[in-house]
Amino acid sequence: MSEVLLQIDGKQVAAEEGMTILAAASSIGIAIPTLCLHEKLEPYGGCRVCSVEVESRGRSSVVAACLYPVEKDLVVTTRTDKLDRIRKSLLEMMLAHAPDSPELQKLAQEYGANKDQFEKEASFCIHCGLCVRYCSEVKKANALGFVNRGSKKEISFIPEIAVKECWDCKECFELCPTSALQAAYVLIEALTSPPEPSTPSCVGKCSR
């Protein structure tokens, strides 16, 4: 792997080709906030709080540090007024879902985000996808996934798989930055509990 020289917050950094901006920044002690990143998982780029400004070949743009690969002579700025505005607003949007999440509250304090900026939402999920991706990438179980799209998108366990895989695992629980996952799991737990063996009226009629 060849080395790439770039600049982050005014400091020269030597990074390995293929490394992300986030990793390169971290290597020189610059911390960039993240919510959907996990060391065991492929970067996802969903929460966008790791947004940084880059300047490359005379063009400046906002990119996700967790995904954007280092480039030769890239000039990266990890904290500007614009980035602060973006992070604040993203946090406010997520706080509408999960106002009590400690992780969100901590960042909210740093960026001055108001948890009451937007009307509260019924779902606690911020769609970081940690549970879904962990189950798929690490556990290879695919017991839960996303259903629907856009603002209707939600996480959902697949009962047939969950009933077999989840009882002894539950590793995704502690990944969740809000309490949505537990709620969903409890629901599915109830749904997939074996029924009481007291109604044999349909035996033989619907055997598949």
Add this chain to the structure above:
Amino acid sequence: MPRINSCAELEQIRSHLLDVRDSHKPCISVCTGSGCLALGAANVVTALRAELTVQGLEDQVEIKETGCPGFCERGPLLVIYPEEICYLRVQPDDAREIITDTILGKKVIDRLLYVDSETNEKVIHEAEIPFYKNQLRLLIGNNIKIDPNSIDDYLAVGGYSALAKVLAEKSPERVVDLVKSSGLRGRGGGGFPSGLKWELTRNSPDKVKYVVVNADEGDPGAFMDRALLEGNPHSVLEGLLIGAYAIGAQEGYLYVREEYPLAVKNVTKAIRQAEEYGFLGQNILGSGFDFTVQVHQGAGAFVCGEETALIMSLEGHVGEPKSRPPYPAVKGLRGKPTNINNVETWANIPLIVNQGAEAFSAIGTEGSKGTKIFSLVGKVNNTGLVEVPMGITLRDIVYKIGGGLPGNKKFKAVQTGGPAGGCMPEELLDMAVDFDQLTKAGSMMGSGGMIVLDEDTCMVDFARYFLNFLADESCGKCVPCREGVKQMLKILTNITQGKGKHGDIELLEGLAEVAGSAALCTLGKGAPNPALSTLRHFRAEYEAHISEGRCPALSCKKLIAFHIDPDKCKACGACAKKCAPQAIEGGKKLIHVIDQEKCTKCGSCLDVCPKAFGAVRKLSGEPVPSAIPAESRNLG
């Protein structure tokens, strides 16, 4: 049909085809594109065929079912060759007269002709109708001459000669250079130089490469790509073949949206025919070049028009975009270099090969070459597909081609670029239409949607409509798009419902910055544009809604009221009869009064009140005058 094994054989077959075709034989070309089919074109075809049978003329007159020539407003339409007589709004009942009078009697049927709205003159020939006359139809001009299900029809108009030329005379590198020097830019929305994109894919080191036709056309009201795929599928295939040869790909995909069944049917048939003729498969025209293509139908998501989402969908995953870089040209489908171009971009390729890069780049402006097809819709007389040279003014499109606005309404704006595009007000009507000018004006070329708006359109509500579309089509992967667009939509909805607050405009602008710069893909990044561009040109309308509770276009239902002027009402009763919720009190010789509680603001009272009385008024931002007391309502 035996396989064609060389370029020489192709030319022999072409000249044989032209020899056996009698150019004097009458041919009735009926548009059976989706638009005309919806207006009943299939019944017209059936009636014409039945009439030919009755008159025993089946062998002497040809009926050709063709693709869309563009004038959808006046469909079902047909053109009679060799005279090129164009009949509009044809009904099955007209079949007998068309055969008897025009085909046999050589007499033109006046009532089926186009009437020029200014001069009142009737126009016989297709090419002289103002709608067509002011266009430059290099891509869709052949649609009415070709049966899309007949590869022979395509060969007869010179089809596959560009492919033969490339395979016989040009190295792949030279083809890439040709496209580069033509100045062709992607017609799907981004406007990226196509030749450069080809070169990047070609130069990616992997041996396996793919080419893809992006036919996931999803902008509301836009159907350029549909018309090309339905009407002239071989032109797209030929472009794709040339691109595959230039880029070094042996496999290609056509990603067509699920909602285009006829396009899928026609292009699938075209692929079978091209395989039979040897334009697809192994050793094409004896050149040693191999290429196969498959059709893949989307599953109904607008975001799959974004190229990384399209790739995900092609691979069988959920159609969600991925971060770039890496770009598809480096790492695309199945991790291999992939070149994705829009339908119209591919269809331009044979043209560039046949005419040469110089002739192609002679059309257009400095930064935008060739023609562009627009789907001209909304409040304009001649709706349909228009193909124009880059650099034409918006005014020429709206007035010369589109024939102006119906009902003497005042022009308000024209929206281009699809859901993430922008609105141009009257001051910009003389702007030259090209990639760079549109971007400069805060809009974009997009894939070619063009919606004309008149004075009755509320710009806040118009922005709300597109934000609603985008919120629905957001994949939901990233926060700025999923949550940000939703919050923008909430604010816009509130404003149109009279619930706007001071600070809403600033909040909208703040949210627009977040989505516009931090969203993962172009859908999210472009999503704020409808709000931003209407704020830029029509900010006063937003302010009127918020500060005065007034909708200047008298359109937002929550902000308007209908009122009958007691001094003008003649008690004709027309409004009361029409009022579905029975909100109008009246009676014989009694001044009519609208019960504001019951009124649903459908506007039918205003529509039916005789012009001479003009008693019904639409109000906004002012109190509704209190109802005239019952004892004063008698007109005597």
